[in-house]
Structure formats: C-alpha cells, structure tokens
Amino acid sequence: MDNPDCILIVDDDLEIRRLLVDYLARNGFEAIAARDGREMWQTLERRVVDLIVLDLMLPGTDGLTLCRDLRARQNLANIPVLMLTARGEETDRIIGIEMGADDYLVKPFNPRELLARIKTILRRTRALPPNLRPEPARCLCFAGWCLDTAERLLTAPDGVATPLSGGEYRLLRTLLDHPNRVLNRDQLMELIHGREAEPFDRSIDVQVSRLRQRLRDDSREPQLIKTVRGEGYVLASAVESRSTCP
Structure with missing residues (x-):
C-alpha cells in the first residue's frame, strides 16, 4: 500500500x-x-x-x-x-x-x-500536461531558454539555471505545450489550478508577471509572453523537445 x-x-x-x-x-x-x-x-x-x-x-x-x-x-x-x-x-x-x-x-x-x-x-x-504523449523528451527549448521537466530547472541562454516554484512551472509548461496559441485567464486558471477564475482575480496576471521576470522579458514590451488585449496571453516562440538538456 x-x-x-x-x-x-x-x-x-x-x-x-x-x-x-x-x-x-x-x-x-x-x-x-x-x-x-x-x-x-x-x-x-x-x-x-x-x-x-x-x-x-x-x-x-x-x-x-x-x-x-x-x-x-x-x-x-x-x-x-x-x-x-x-x-x-x-x-x-x-x-x-x-x-x-x-x-x-x-x-x-x-x-x-x-x-x-x-x-x-x-x-x-x-499530472502530465493535457494531451502530452508519453515520450522521452525531458527538455523543452525555446528562444535560447531550456526547461528541464524532470528537475523543473529553467536555464537561461547564458547558462544560469533557476529552480521554479510549482505555480511557475505549471504556467510555463502550459504555455510551452500551447506555443503561439492565445490562452485566456479562465483557461490558464483551469489548467494550472483546476478551478475557474473568481471575479477580479488577478493571480494569473501576477504569475505571468513573475514568470516574465524569470525569463528576463521586459514587462513593458514583452517578447516571449505577450499580452493579447481582451483575450489573454501567448508564448510567442517555437518550442523544441529534446531527450536531454544541454
């Protein structure tokens, strides 16, 4: 047992x-x-x-x-x-x-x-992210960044590795699983927390802001996690799956 x-x-x-x-x-x-x-x-x-x-x-x-x-x-x-x-x-x-x-x-x-x-x-x-097929891919790479899905380590283009909190990891993993696709706040809240967003709940916005800081993404003109006004957020990058991390 x-x-x-x-x-x-x-x-x-x-x-x-x-x-x-x-x-x-x-x-x-x-x-x-x-x-x-x-x-x-x-x-x-x-x-x-x-x-x-x-x-x-x-x-x-x-x-x-x-x-x-x-x-x-x-x-x-x-x-x-x-x-x-x-x-x-x-x-x-x-x-x-x-x-x-x-x-x-x-x-x-x-x-x-x-x-x-x-x-x-x-x-x-x-849980594995939705629609993720069992495969040996351990590393997700995008725009020079790499996410080690086993260790939950985010490695910058300059080689500096940073551990992610559970919320940061799930948000990034969700965005990486749906690159170049706009996800609204309700969808992100459901995928990350398993519940609908409450009225005036800004927790998703805060998590996005925190993740942008991790990614060194300028909040005024973000290049990786972009805001689509009135719709939600989108990861504006191609994502490559690898069996090992660099």
Whole structure:
C-alpha cells in the first residue's frame, strides 16, 4: 500500500492545527503541524513533505517571507504551498502568489474546501500536461531558454539555471505545450489550478508577471509572453523537445 501524502500545517492557532490535522488524517493524509517558521524548518529538515498549508499571519517570520525563503532553497523549491489568509483583500492574495504560493484560501474556510484544494494542487503538480504523449523528451527549448521537466530547472541562454516554484512551472509548461496559441485567464486558471477564475482575480496576471521576470522579458514590451488585449496571453516562440538538456 502506498504511503499517504504528508501535509504540513503551519499555523499559530492551536485549534486550527488540531482541527486540520485530525480532518486530513480522517481523509487519508498524514498530517503534521508546526506553530511558526522555526518549527516549519525543523520539520522540513527531518521529514519529506508533499504540501505545506501556510498561514500568512505568523509570530516572528510571516508566511510571505517563509514562502519566499522556501522558493529560494533548491531542495525545497518544488514543494506546493497553499497559503491561508485571515483577510480577503486582493493585495494579500497577489503578494502570496508573487512570493510563490500555488494557491490561497481565505479564513474562515470550510475544511472540505481546503481538502479539495489540497487534492487539486497535488493532482496538478503530479499530472502530465493535457494531451502530452508519453515520450522521452525531458527538455523543452525555446528562444535560447531550456526547461528541464524532470528537475523543473529553467536555464537561461547564458547558462544560469533557476529552480521554479510549482505555480511557475505549471504556467510555463502550459504555455510551452500551447506555443503561439492565445490562452485566456479562465483557461490558464483551469489548467494550472483546476478551478475557474473568481471575479477580479488577478493571480494569473501576477504569475505571468513573475514568470516574465524569470525569463528576463521586459514587462513593458514583452517578447516571449505577450499580452493579447481582451483575450489573454501567448508564448510567442517555437518550442523544441529534446531527450536531454544541454
């Protein structure tokens, strides 16, 4: 029997930690908890974690900083992060996505919705992109850039390699799987997060902006990820599949 996925809950509220650990355990997950960033890092040193549920407001180092620091560590950069925020303000959600969170959920929330979000993130993280045939291609090259799909490393034309967060990888992979094709926000949200975009949800725009920075693409006059006004975004480049990366 396969080992259950391990979910790390990082929240300073004892009742929330107990509730989520118990609820997730009853739904087939192994759930462990940490009350702050220090305990989170200690747990990650000794355990393999499949997903982190990270509260925005924490004592000491806040969740946004922890998420950013997590993405900066190559051995931990690919762990999916679901961020919790007590405020429903758009700014909190945008900043969370900018720091590398894969999704967000506003408190108070229904545990069933949290469970659904976790399952969706894990499924999307592990699933092959739509219509991708099993083939030995490991590297996708475009405009001098190369994406190692096994290591999730993006290598620039000058040879500098950068690990991608889960959200960055899925967005880039989606665009690479549909080169020179305009994808609207709803399509991108469905392909990346498995749900429709909410009204006034700018998370896709933020992820595109973040990915443009990774690609050194001028946001004022982007050459790789172009904005098609009123329609969406398009990767304006041919894509070549290779069995090995340079």
